[in-house]
Amino acid sequence: MDREWTDEQNLLRRTLRDYVAKNVTPNVLDWEAAGEVPRSLFADLAELGVLGLRLSPEYGGGGQDFWFTAVLIDELMRCGSIGVPVAVMAHAEFATMLIDRYGGPGLRETYVRGAAEGRLIGSLGVSEPDAGSDVSALRTRAVRDGGDYVINGSKLYISNGTIADYITLAVRTGEPGAHGVSMIVVPADSPGLRRRRLKKLGTHASDTAELFFEDCRVPAANLLGAENQGFGMIMSGFEGERLVLSVMACSLARLMFEEARNWGQQRRAFGRKLLGFQVWQHRLADVLTRIEAAEALTLRGIDRYLAGRPAQSEISMAKLFATETARMAASECAQIFGGLGYMEECLMGRLHRDALAMTIGAGSSEIMRGLIARANDLVAS
Numbered sequence: 001m002d003r004e005w006t007d008e009q010n011l012l013r014r015t016l017r018d019y020v021a022k023n024v025t026p027n028v029l030d031w032e033a034a035g036e037v038p039r040s041l042f043a044d045l046a047e048l049g050v051l052g053l054r055l056s057p058e059y060g061g062g063g064q065d066f067w068f069t070a071v072l073i074d075e076l077m078r079c080g081s082i083g084v085p086v087a088v089m090a091h092a093e094f095a096t097m098l099i100d101r102y103g104g105p106g107l108r109e110t111y112v113r114g115a116a117e118g119r120l121i122g123s124l125g126v127s128e129p130d131a132g133s134d135v136s137a138l139r140t141r142a143v144r145d146g147g148d149y150v151i152n153g154s155k156l157y158i159s160n161g162t163i164a165d166y167i168t169l170a171v172r173t174g175e176p177g178a179h180g181v182s183m184i185v186v187p188a189d190s191p192g193l194r195r196r197r198l199k200k201l202g203t204h205a206s207d208t209a210e211l212f213f214e215d216c217r218v219p220a221a222n223l224l225g226a227e228n229q230g231f232g233m234i235m236s237g238f239e240g241e242r243l244v245l246s247v248m249a250c251s252l253a254r255l256m257f258e259e260a261r262n263w264g265q266q267r268r269a270f271g272r273k274l275l276g277f278q279v280w281q282h283r284l285a286d287v288l289t290r291i292e293a294a295e296a297l298t299l300r301g302i303d304r305y306l307a308g309r310p311a312q313s314e315i316s317m318a319k320l321f322a323t324e325t326a327r328m329a330a331s332e333c334a335q336i337f338g339g340l341g342y343m344e345e346c347l348m349g350r351l352h353r354d355a356l357a358m359t360i361g362a363g364s365s366e367i368m369r370g371l372i373a374r375a376n377d378l379v380a381s
Ligand SMILES: Cc1cc2nc3c(=O)[nH]c(=O)nc-3n(C[C@H](O)[C@H](O)[C@H](O)COP(=O)(O)OP(=O)(O)OC[C@H]3O[C@@H](n4cnc5c(N)ncnc54)[C@H](O)[C@@H]3O)c2cc1C
Pocket: 090, 123, 124, 125, 126, 127, 128, 129, 131, 132, 133, 134, 156, 157, 158, 159, 160, 203, 208, 357, 360, 361, 362, 363, 364, 365, 366, 367, 370
């Protein structure tokens, strides 16, 4: 993305580029086959000082702003497997930022420090079989019993679900609707928690799970903030999550564009390079134009978010446009590869199927359009 990066951010980029080229890219096919990234990835990133970039320094984090996270995502994406940045972001951003922001000192000492040091892996559990886009409909219930909460219910599509050591879990503690939701940290070895890995179409290096809670006991001290305040926490976390997805989508789209351009410069048909046909020059020009527009919207969303200004409209536009651009780029860029673009052996083929998930997670395109409509007076009174 085109902006004035600081010396520190450029240094981070160089460090990560070297690490990813030597230690991630050569292994991603094995990790995709295994359906998960190894724990050593988290330990290595912690060792490099880049795992908890936005977490509080007093608990081992980097205390940096979102631009550093953007560099991390962009460089991890270069490995060619979107499951890798998804696993790292689900841990460091989605699961742990909420604990850092709303947890008491004891929880932060255990989980934020453990996360930043790469000793503990986190996941965020919000979605359920009957409550995805509509978070306020979630039903997994936590009932206070002495010094514990007893949790019953289930969660679906949880990234890092089977490899996590803790789950930052959304539960119902009060009345139906948004006002009865709380957040609690559930250690993964809690009795009464079962986990099942799901098979997905893509993002194979990121493990995704269904979680079952049957009289699962968790200390009441693991509650984040006050009871029934969880919905606002989830919504505040969504801003960062949507920017993460926006950056990821821009990086993915650019990677696919570069693959397609390289292929168009070498593959020949009817005696010419494919980029000798104007149709391909124009199709890839359209892809690049959309990528640059998506990057501009994403930069604007990050700027407003970091300035502490209301940013729901800008962030929703960035997430909507960047993820739809990734899907469009996937389709266009795979097409120029012909049959090869449909093969697992081909990087473009794998990026193509990975791109499909981007318009669903952290609020679907339809939800983004609804938020943009509400923020811009487009809803009839
Ligand atoms: C790879 C992957 C990883 C994920 N990781 C996590 C995770 O770590 N933690 C977690 O909690 N969740 C996770 N999710 C779940 C994700 O957040 C949900 O899938 C998403 O919020 C959509 O919910 P749903 O699947 O239940 O779809 P639904 O909410 O049932 O929506 C189905 C369709 O209806 C549309 N729709 C819904 N409401 C409206 C409306 N008001 N107007 C118009 N259209 C509407 C949706 O856009 C969608 O197209 C993940 C999902 C995927 C695919």
